[in-house]
Structure formats: C-alpha cells, structure tokens
Amino acid sequence: MDYDIIVLGGGPGGYVAAIKAAQMNAKTAIIEMGNFGGVCLNWGCIPTKTLLKSAKVYQYILNSSKYGIDIDDLSNVNINWEKMLQRKKDVVKKLTSGVEFLLKNNKVDIYRGFGNVIDKNSIEVNGNRLSCKNIILSTGSSPNIPEIPGVKDGLKSGFVITSKEALELLKIPEKLVILGGGVIGVEFATLYSSLGTKVTIIQNMDRILEFMDHDVINEMEDILLGLGVEILYNTSIVKVNKTDLTIKDKDGERDIDADNLLISIGRYANMKGLEKLNLETYRRGVKTNEKLETNIPGVYAIGDLNGVFNLAHVASAEGIIAVENIMGEDKKIDYRKAPNCIYSFPEMAAVGYNEVDARNKFKDIIVSKLPLSANGKALAEGESTGFIKIIADKEYGEIIGVHIIAPTATDMVSEIVTTMELEGTIYDVARVIHPHPTISELVMEAAHGAVHKNKDT
Amino acid sequence: MDYDIIVLGGGPGGYVAAIKAAQMNAKTAIIEMGNFGGVCLNWGCIPTKTLLKSAKVYQYILNSSKYGIDIDDLSNVNINWEKMLQRKKDVVKKLTSGVEFLLKNNKVDIYRGFGNVIDKNSIEVNGNRLSCKNIILSTGSSPNIPEIPGVKDGLKSGFVITSKEALELLKIPEKLVILGGGVIGVEFATLYSSLGTKVTIIQNMDRILEFMDHDVINEMEDILLGLGVEILYNTSIVKVNKTDLTIKDKDGERDIDADNLLISIGRYANMKGLEKLNLETYRRGVKTNEKLETNIPGVYAIGDLNGVFNLAHVASAEGIIAVENIMGEDKKIDYRKAPNCIYSFPEMAAVGYNEVDARNKFKDIIVSKLPLSANGKALAEGESTGFIKIIADKEYGEIIGVHIIAPTATDMVSEIVTTMELEGTIYDVARVIHPHPTISELVMEAAHGAVHKNKDT
Amino acid sequence: KSEKPSLRKKVLATPVARKMAKDLGVDITLVKGSGTMGRVMKEDIKNFHSSDNKKK
Numbered sequence: 001m002d003y004d005i006i007v008l009g010g011g012p013g014g015y016v017a018a019i020k021a022a023q024m025n026a027k028t029a030i031i032e033m034g035n036f037g038g039v040c041l042n043w044g045c046i047p048t049k050t051l052l053k054s055a056k057v058y059q060y061i062l063n064s065s066k067y068g069i070d071i072d073d074l075s076n077v078n079i080n081w082e083k084m085l086q087r088k089k090d091v092v093k094k095l096t097s098g099v100e101f102l103l104k105n106n107k108v109d110i111y112r113g114f115g116n117v118i119d120k121n122s123i124e125v126n127g128n129r130l131s132c133k134n135i136i137l138s139t140g141s142s143p144n145i146p147e148i149p150g151v152k153d154g155l156k157s158g159f160v161i162t163s164k165e166a167l168e169l170l171k172i173p174e175k176l177v178i179l180g181g182g183v184i185g186v187e188f189a190t191l192y193s194s195l196g197t198k199v200t201i202i203q204n205m206d207r208i209l210e211f212m213d214h215d216v217i218n219e220m221e222d223i224l225l226g227l228g229v230e231i232l233y234n235t236s237i238v239k240v241n242k243t244d245l246t247i248k249d250k251d252g253e254r255d256i257d258a259d260n261l262l263i264s265i266g267r268y269a270n271m272k273g274l275e276k277l278n279l280e281t282y283r284r285g286v287k288t289n290e291k292l293e294t295n296i297p298g299v300y301a302i303g304d305l306n307g308v309f310n311l312a313h314v315a316s317a318e319g320i321i322a323v324e325n326i327m328g329e330d331k332k333i334d335y336r337k338a339p340n341c342i343y344s345f346p347e348m349a350a351v352g353y354n355e356v357d358a359r360n361k362f363k364d365i366i367v368s369k370l371p372l373s374a375n376g377k378a379l380a381e382g383e384s385t386g387f388i389k390i391i392a393d394k395e396y397g398e399i400i401g402v403h404i405i406a407p408t409a410t411d412m413v414s415e416i417v418t419t420m421e422l423e424g425t426i427y428d429v430a431r432v433i434h435p436h437p438t439i440s441e442l443v444m445e446a447a448h449g450a451v452h453k454n455k456d457t
Numbered sequence: 458m459d460y461d462i463i464v465l466g467g468g469p470g471g472y473v474a475a476i477k478a479a480q481m482n483a484k485t486a487i488i489e490m491g492n493f494g495g496v497c498l499n500w501g502c503i504p505t506k507t508l509l510k511s512a513k514v515y516q517y518i519l520n521s522s523k524y525g526i527d528i529d530d531l532s533n534v535n536i537n538w539e540k541m542l543q544r545k546k547d548v549v550k551k552l553t554s555g556v557e558f559l560l561k562n563n564k565v566d567i568y569r570g571f572g573n574v575i576d577k578n579s580i581e582v583n584g585n586r587l588s589c590k591n592i593i594l595s596t597g598s599s600p601n602i603p604e605i606p607g608v609k610d611g612l613k614s615g616f617v618i619t620s621k622e623a624l625e626l627l628k629i630p631e632k633l634v635i636l637g638g639g640v641i642g643v644e645f646a647t648l649y650s651s652l653g654t655k656v657t658i659i660q661n662m663d664r665i666l667e668f669m670d671h672d673v674i675n676e677m678e679d680i681l682l683g684l685g686v687e688i689l690y691n692t693s694i695v696k697v698n699k700t701d702l703t704i705k706d707k708d709g710e711r712d713i714d715a716d717n718l719l720i721s722i723g724r725y726a727n728m729k730g731l732e733k734l735n736l737e738t739y740r741r742g743v744k745t746n747e748k749l750e751t752n753i754p755g756v757y758a759i760g761d762l763n764g765v766f767n768l769a770h771v772a773s774a775e776g777i778i779a780v781e782n783i784m785g786e787d788k789k790i791d792y793r794k795a796p797n798c799i800y801s802f803p804e805m806a807a808v809g810y811n812e813v814d815a816r817n818k819f820k821d822i823i824v825s826k827l828p829l830s831a832n833g834k835a836l837a838e839g840e841s842t843g844f845i846k847i848i849a850d851k852e853y854g855e856i857i858g859v860h861i862i863a864p865t866a867t868d869m870v871s872e873i874v875t876t877m878e879l880e881g882t883i884y885d886v887a888r889v890i891h892p893h894p895t896i897s898e899l900v901m902e903a904a905h906g907a908v909h910k911n912k913d914t
Numbered sequence: 915k916s917e918k919p920s921l922r923k924k925v926l927a928t929p930v931a932r933k934m935a936k937d938l939g940v941d942i943t944l945v946k947g948s949g950t951m952g953r954v955m956k957e958d959i960k961n962f963h964s965s966d967n968k969k970k
C-alpha cells in the first residue's frame with residue numbers, strides 16, 4: 001500500500017481533508033489536475049468577494065455625499081477594471097500558494113495531473129498507479145448549461161458565459177442578462193449593477209433564492225431592485241442569438257439585447273475519472289451517508305461532488321469528518337448547523353430552518369424579528385436596511401433557525417451557529433452582554449423579543 | 458408610595474432599567490435633567506461611531522486606487538464638515554426620540570428636571586417630592602479635568618476641549634493634541650487623523666490602552682502610527698497657553714502648538730444630588746456589590762456611577778440585574794463576560810482575561826494567535842491588519858479570554874461572549890462550521906490551533 | 915462534605931440538556947455526555963431517560 005488515504009481533488013474539501021489526514025498521521029497523497037483551492041479559491045468564493053469589495057468601495061464613493069464627503073464631479077471617478085482584476089489575481093495567488101505550502105508543510109504527497117480511479121484501492125495519475133486503503137473523492141462540480149438553441153455557439157463566441165468567465169471579462173458589460181436567481185446569480189447581479197451595468201435576472205419561477213426564508217427573499221428582491229436590477233419572473237430563454245436573446249413569459253416572446261448572458265442555474269457533480277467505481281448517485285451527485293461514505297466501503301465523497309450543500313465550508317467540514325471516520329472515530333455531519341451566506345449589499349446569512357419549514361417540522365415555534373433600523377450601530381453606519389429573525393422551538397427555547405440581512409451578517413451568524421452547536425436557547429442569548437454599539441446587539445434583542453413572546457402565550 | 462422604583466438618570470443604564478422594571482410590572486418613574494440616552498446616545502457611543510463611519514468612507518476614497526478605482530485629482534474630494542455633523546445630529550435625534558417613545562410605550566412615568574435624592578425613599582424633582590420603595594441611581598459620569606495651569610482658561614476660550622466639544626467643533630483642527638491614550642483618546646485620534654488632522658497623543662506612561670492585552674497594545678500602536686498619529690510616551694503637560702502647551706519628558710520641557718487640546722484622562726462619577734444618601738464610595742465611584750446594591754438597602758447604583766466598567770452595555774446589563782434583584786430574583790453581574798471595544802480602523806474587541814492576567818490567575822493556559830493575513834476574507838477585503846488571540850484554560854479547554862483586531866471585530870466578539878456564557882470550549886468552537894469566506898473563520902482556526910497545542914504538551 | 919459525591923466533578927452540559935434533565939428528573943451527573951469533552955447533550959438525556967424508564 002502506498003498510502004492510507006488518497007484525496008482526489010484539491011479544492012476546499014480535498015485540501016482540508018488531506019491536511020487533516022496527515023495531521024492524524026495517515027500517510028496521505030492528494031491529486032489535483034488544476035490549481036489548488038479548486039473553484040473556491042480560483043473562480044468562486046474568493047475572487048467574487050474580492051471584486052465585490054471593490055464594488056462596495058465604489059458604492060461608498062458614489063454615495064459619499066450622504067456621509068458628508070463632497071466629490072466635485074463624479075466623472076472624475078473611474079473604474080480601472082484592469083486594476084480591479086489584478087487585485088483579484090493577486091489575492092487568489094497569495095491564497096492558492098498558501099494552500100500548497102500548507103500541504104507540503106504537513107507532509108502530504110502532491111501529484112499534479114488527472115486522477116483516474118481504477119478501483120477502490122488504486123488511482124492512476126500521469127501513468128503511475130498509486131495504491132491506498134481509503135479514497136476521499138472531492139472532485140467538485142461544474143456549471144449546468146441548459147439545452148437552449150444558440151447557447152453552445154454563444155459560449156464559443158464569448159457572448160454566453162459562466163461564473164468563471166464573468167470573473168475575467170475584458171470589460172465591464174453595459175448590459176448583462178443573468179439566467180438564474182440563485183446565490184451566484186444574486187452576487188453577480190450585485191457586483192455588476194454596483195459597477196454600473198444594467199442587469200436583468202431571468203428566473204423561471206415566481207421568486208429568487210428558492211429555498212431561503214420568505215422574509216429573506218422579499219427583502220433581497222427589494223435590495224436588488226434598489227440597485228437597479230431588473231428581475232423577470234416566470235420567464236425563460238427560448239433562443240440565444242448573436243448579441244441578444246429571445247425570452248418568453250405569459251405575454252409571449254420578445255427579444256432583449258445584452259453584452260453578455262451569464263448562466264447560473266446550478267452545478268453538476270464532476271464524475272470524470274470516477275466511472276470505474278460504480279458509485280451510487282442521486283439527482284445532485286454521489287450518494288453518501290452521514291459519515292460521508294459512499295456505497296463503496298472505504299470510498300468517501302465530500303463537497304460539491306455529493307451536492308448536499310454546494311458550499312466551501314461544508315466541503316471542508318465534510319472532509320474533516322470523512323478523515324476522522326477513516327481514522328476510526330465515529331463522526332456525523334449535521335447539515336442543520338451549516339450556515340449559508342450571500343455577499344450582497346448588505347450581506348445575508350442564515351442557519352437552520354426557515355420559518356415555513358420550522359412550522360412544518362416543529363409543533364410550536366416562536367418567531368422574533370427586528371429591523372436593522374432599530375439598531376444604533378446600523379444607523380450610525382448609514383446602513384440600516386435589513387433585519388434579524390430568530391426562530392426557536394417553544395418547548396425549551398432552543399434556537400433552530402436564524403436569518404440575518406445586515407452589512408456584517410456573514411460574521412454575525414457564527415454567534416448563532418456556535419449557540420446551536422452548544423444547544424443554546426433564546427434565554428441564554430438574551431442574557432449575553434453584547435457590546436454597544438454593534439449590529440450584533442440585535443441578536444440579543446431579537447432573543448429578548450422571543451423570550452417575551454413565549455411568556456405571553 | 459408613589460412608585461415601586463424610581464430611576465435617576467436616563468442614560469443607557471437608567472432607561473433600560475426603567476423599561477425592564479415596567480415590563481416586570483413595577484410602578485416606575487424615571488428622572489432625567491438632560492436628554493434621554495445620556496452620554497452614550499448624545500455625546501458618546503453613537504455620535505463618535507457616526508463620525509467614525511464618515512471618516513472610514515473618506516479613507517476608502519483616499520485609498521480607492523488600491524481597489525481599482527481611479528480618482529483623477531483628490532483635490533476634487535472635500536470633507537463637508539457641516540454635513541458630517543448634521544448626519545451625526547440626525548442619527549442622535551432619531552435614537553433619543555426612540556428611547557423616549559419606548560419609555561412612554563412601556564408606561565414609565567417621565568420627569569424632566571434635576572433629581573435631588575432626599576432619602577432612600579424619596580426624590581425631589583421640580584419642587585415635587587416623589588416617594589418610592591427602591592431607587593436605581595444611574596447619574597453617569599463626567600470627564601476628569603486635570604489641575605494643570607491654564608486648563609481652566611483654555612476650557613473657557615475653547616482651546617481646551619473634552620470629548621463632548623470634540624464632537625461639535627466648528628472646523629476640523631489642523632493640529633490636535635490629545636491628553637490620554639485610553640479608548641476615547643484612541644478613537645478621537647483615529648477619527649481626526651483619518652480626516653487629515655495632525656494628531657499627537659500625550660501619555661504619562663510607557664504605553665497606551667493601559668489595561669489591555671499586550672498584543673493589542675502593540676498592534677494598536679502600529680495602527681495609529683500608520684495613520685500618522687504621533688504618540689509621546691512618559692510625557693506630561695506642564696502648562697496650557699493660549700494656542701500652545703508646554704510638555705515635559707525625560708529630555709526636559711518644550712512647547713508644542715495645537716488648534717485644540719482634547720482632555721481624555723478618564724471620568725468621575727456624577728454625585729450631585731446624591732449627597733444626602735451618605736453612599737459609600739471608592740476611587741471610581743459608588744461602591745456596589747455583585748447585585749448592584751449600594752451600602753444603603755434598596756438603593757442601587759449602575760453604570761458609570763459605580764465606575765466598574767465605563768461601558769454602555771455594562772450599564773444596561775447592570776440595570777436589568779438591579780431591577781431583577783429588586784423584583785425578588787437573585788441575579789449577579791459577571792464582569793468577566795463583558796466585552797470591550799475600540800472603534801479604530803480596524804476595530805478592536807476583547808472579552809475576559811488578557812494573557813498576563815490569565816497566566817497569573819490560572820495554573821495552566823493555552824494561547825493561540827493567528828494573524829488576519831492568514832484569512833481569505835480579510836485579504837479579499839484588502840484589510841488584513843490584525844489578529845485573533847484565544848486564551849483557554851488547559852484543564853477543560855474553556856475559553857477565558859479573546860482579543861481581536863479586525864475590521865468587524867466588534868460584531869465578531871459576540872460569538873465568544875456567547876460561548877463563554879455557555880461555558881463553551883476550544884473543542885466546541887473548533888467544530889462549529891463557520892461560513893466561508895468570513896473573518897470569523899479565524900475564530901475557528903485559532904480554536905483549532907489551541908486544540909493542537911493542548912495535544913502536544 | 916461527601917453528601918453529593920456526583921457533584922464533585924464539573925459537568926459540561928448544554929442549556930437544553932440541563933432543562934430537559936430537570937423536567938424529566940434525571941440526575942445529570944450520572945449521564946455520560948456525547949458532545950465534545952463529554953458535554954452532555956439533549957440526546958444523551960433523552961437516551962438516559964428512556965433506558966432508565968425501561969429498567970423500571
């Protein structure tokens with residue numbers, strides 16, 4: 001046996017798993033055909049957030065008068081797109097080389113090339129066959145491309161793009177159409193409309209962000225409209241032409257033009273190189289149990305490949321759990337305690353049940369919601385759009401869901417995830433002395449509100 | 458008896474106490490001679506943070522090129538000081554009227570005027586004597602003024618100012634000298650140096666932020682120096698002249714000039730109107746026990762008046778505990794779980810023990826520290842100055858102190874305060890799935906680091 | 915001094931577990947915790963209670 005564990009794919013699932021394995025003294029190898037960090041560091045989480053920060057600064061400049069700063073003529077302010085992209089490249093480079101350093105430092109053997117799984121104990125890479133006791137598959141996902149006439153030609157000509165190309169356009173489009181109002185669609189709508197692009201989202205149902213809490217959906221729609229984004233509901237694309245597209249809604253068909261059409265309608269699991277394993281799959285990817293094991297003993301599937309949550313931190317958490325299980329521990333993943341975020345302006349962060357699901361699942365729940373406009377720090381920051389909503393079960397007051405829209409929502413939600421991990425209640429959170437003035441005081445006040453409501457009934 | 462509880466002073470201690478009392482069905486009155494919200498809403502927490510946000514936006518504009526935004530000529534960018542002050546006024550007004558609304562809404566009787574305490578069961582206001590079973594004193598604090606020759610005249614002429622005047626200067630000073638390198642001094646140094654003022658801090662010892670963790674002190678010094686602030690250590694003011702001052706250090710005396718001298722060397726408890734009670738006091742104010750009761754049964758003292766921590770959220774927490782104790786519950790304040798913050802660029806937030814105190818108090822501790830430059834979100838934001846440091850006791854891994862310098866530190870620290878409230882350990886926090894990319898991931902990673910260190914030894 | 919031997923050791927438990935133990939009359943010090951560092955979780959109280967009931 002060459003290795004105790006071979007990890008296939010060096011994204012946030014794979015590289016975290018490999019480091020964990022090595023730290024637990026397993027002889028470990030990782031195989032990566034592209035760049036370490038996978039989609040997340042190279043074309044996902046990090047590059048989008050880097051550009052979004054630039055867009056946020058640009059928005060501050062456009063709105064500076066509100067803060068008491070006068071700019072004589074806004075035509076003096078210009079986006080230097082090349083520089084923005086360069087900053088993104090620099091950040092990505094720093095982080096990906098950091099990952100490679102960490103892998104080497106932890107004595108993980110690195111193989112660069114396409115890994116072809118021969119059977120559950122061997123993988124071929126660059127003509128060499130490596131043997132191993134266990135395999136962790138973390139090959140990630142790729143964007144779905146719909147079968148719409150003209151899309152293939154559009155992809156070739158560069159008119160149709162995926163999130164990857166949207167991060168390295170030669171120039172900022174004047175008009176961008178986004179097919180799909182999920183998290184990625186919403187983030188790109190935020191990014192480009194903040195930079196001055198006229199953005200249209202085409203959505204095949206009557207709302208965006210399908211699985212989110214309805215209050216989040218409603219507020220996020222308002223936020224996007226406020227940025228000037230147009231959202232076409234119950235609309236589909238019939239045909240993609242050279243520089244425009246034909247859409248269809250209940251009133252019939254019409255053409256709209258665009259500089260680019262961004263496709264963001266979900267992702268499919270990367271199964272290339274895994275064919276020989278005969279893995280059991282389901283709609284979203286490779287089927288796994290709570291321990292992240294596939295139908296083949298000793299073979300684990302983590303991250304976007306199993307498709308439960310397409311989120312980097314979930315991939316990493318799964319990677320650690322898979323390794324711990326291989327090393328003889330008995331660990332399970334609890335997807336209810338995995339937060340999800342949107343890096344819009346303001347940000348959205350949520351964890352646990354949304355209100356409707358909570359009502360269906362629990363006998364009695366308490367819902368407490370407060371607007372950001374009731375918060376001193378939010379007013380001081382001049383950013384008081386948003387809310388915090390806490391959902392607790394009535395019996396013990398245990399927190400089972402939280403939904404936050406706030407400028408720092410993504411950093412705030414960790415308080416709640418930690419509380420849920422420790423089975424904390426609204427009574428606990430209401431008592432915690434939150435610093436003043438902070439937006440996180442609203443968490444405390446919403447918890448107070450929940451305690452009150454529970455008394456009344 | 459007119460009232461179950463009379464609250465004297467309508468700051469964040471008093472108004473929160475009054476509302477809590479009314480909500481617990483006590484017949485409650487509040488007496489306030491100035492504006493509701495006290496120092497905090499009117500001349501403290503809120504106005505400073507409002508101006509600091511404007512200053513932060515100004516800094517973004519000055520540094521926009523780093524984010525890929527070119528401004529042709531920075532002379533086109535001008536601070537409109539009047540507008541900045543107006544925004545501050547608007548925010549303050551909104552919040553103070555909100556407080557008054559809340560008091561009325563909760564059926565608290567409001568008396569406007571100076572309250573003179575006659576004895577432990579009666580207070581005189583506007584010539585009326587109100588009787589009550591319990592009194593909660595929350596008269597707050599005022600800035601210390603040192604007995605330096607020329608200071609009194611300087612205060613009259615407007616050359617010497619306190620934090621209150623520093624929030625409504627007619628123009629931004631070109632040169633500001635700040636006496637005292639505590640939290641308030643550091644925040645005003647941040648504010649004015651960000652707006653272009655040449656700031657000098659005069660400190661009578663060899664470091665700023667006396668009681669903070671030494672890593673915080675060192676990093677904060679670097680941050681201030683980076684903003685162009687000059688810090689004169691082991692220096693004192695000998696004499697204040699009309700437009701300059703004479704300072705003294707080990708090399709002797711010399712004159713430095715300034716547009717203003719800001720005094721921020723701590724605050725003293727407001728005892729006016731309390732004389733007849735014969736309250737026991739100590740160096741920092743009125744002496745209280747863990748239940749917030751003074752030496753006089755039925756009389757409680759909260760907030761800056763007892764001076765344990767001069768922090769608004771501590772005042773509010775004490776107010777609630779005082780009320781609960783009056784209403785027959787048995788509650789105690791735990792100051793170790795009260796966070797403290799500095800709204801510098803980046804922010805600082807801490808809770809619990811600093812490293813040196815932790816070493817003295819506990820037999821064995823674990824310290825885990827990570828720089829912000831190791832964090833993807835911080836790099837994406839272009840704001841990677843700072844660190845997070847977790848201190849845990851070795852036996853259970855319970856978290857006993859955390860020190861954070863980060864752009865969102867003040868919102869991040871609540872995760873740790875909650876963890877401490879729930880007696881969480883480094884093992885728990887390390888397992889919590891923190892969203893990616895966020896700065897709060899560093900909390901998880903520092904906890905991981907602590908777990909590792911604990912294994913090694 | 916040794917009236918409550920089970921209280922000698924500090925029990926790490928979640929707020930929900932503590933409340934549930936109180937409601938169900940379970941002595942939390944007797945429950946083996948499944949959480950990190952042996953923290954007693956609500957699941958542990960539930961399991962302890964139902965197996966306790968079966969014994970009776």
Ligand SMILES: Cc1cc2nc3c(=O)[nH]c(=O)nc-3n(C[C@H](O)[C@H](O)[C@H](O)COP(=O)(O)OP(=O)(O)OC[C@H]3O[C@@H](n4cnc5c(N)ncnc54)[C@H](O)[C@@H]3O)c2cc1C
Pocket residue numbers: 008009010011012013014031032033034035036037038039040041043044045046048113114115116138139140141163164184270272273302303304305309310311312313314315893894
């Ligand atoms: C635009 C965008 C923004 C996003 N933003 C966020 C966000 O803010 N937060 C968040 O949590 N998630 C975000 N995501 C999702 C996140 O990027 C993914 O969930 C995450 O990257 C999944 O990690 P993974 O390790 O499973 O797979 P991937 O990151 O896809 O990595 C898989 C790796 O395996 C390699 N590989 C595949 N097959 C083979 C093979 N046969 N041999 C060798 N190597 C192989 C690939 O080259 C790749 O490097 C975003 C995604 C996109 C597209």
Ligand SMILES: Cc1cc2nc3c(=O)[nH]c(=O)nc-3n(C[C@H](O)[C@H](O)[C@H](O)COP(=O)(O)OP(=O)(O)OC[C@H]3O[C@@H](n4cnc5c(N)ncnc54)[C@H](O)[C@@H]3O)c2cc1C
Pocket residue numbers: 435436437465466467468469470471488489490491492493494495496497498500501502503505570571572573595596597598620621641727729730759760761762766767768769770771772
């Ligand atoms: C510049 C500055 C910035 C600050 N920033 C922060 C921060 O960011 N975060 C933080 O937590 N803390 C901050 N503080 C501290 C915070 O403001 C105080 O800790 C807080 O206001 C104390 O609340 P209090 O209710 O005890 O007293 P106060 O806020 O001082 O209120 C006392 C009230 O009592 C009234 N009063 C007094 N005597 C009488 C009487 N005899 N009759 C009738 N009315 C009376 C006064 O008019 C006043 O309204 C800051 C302070 C300053 C000066």
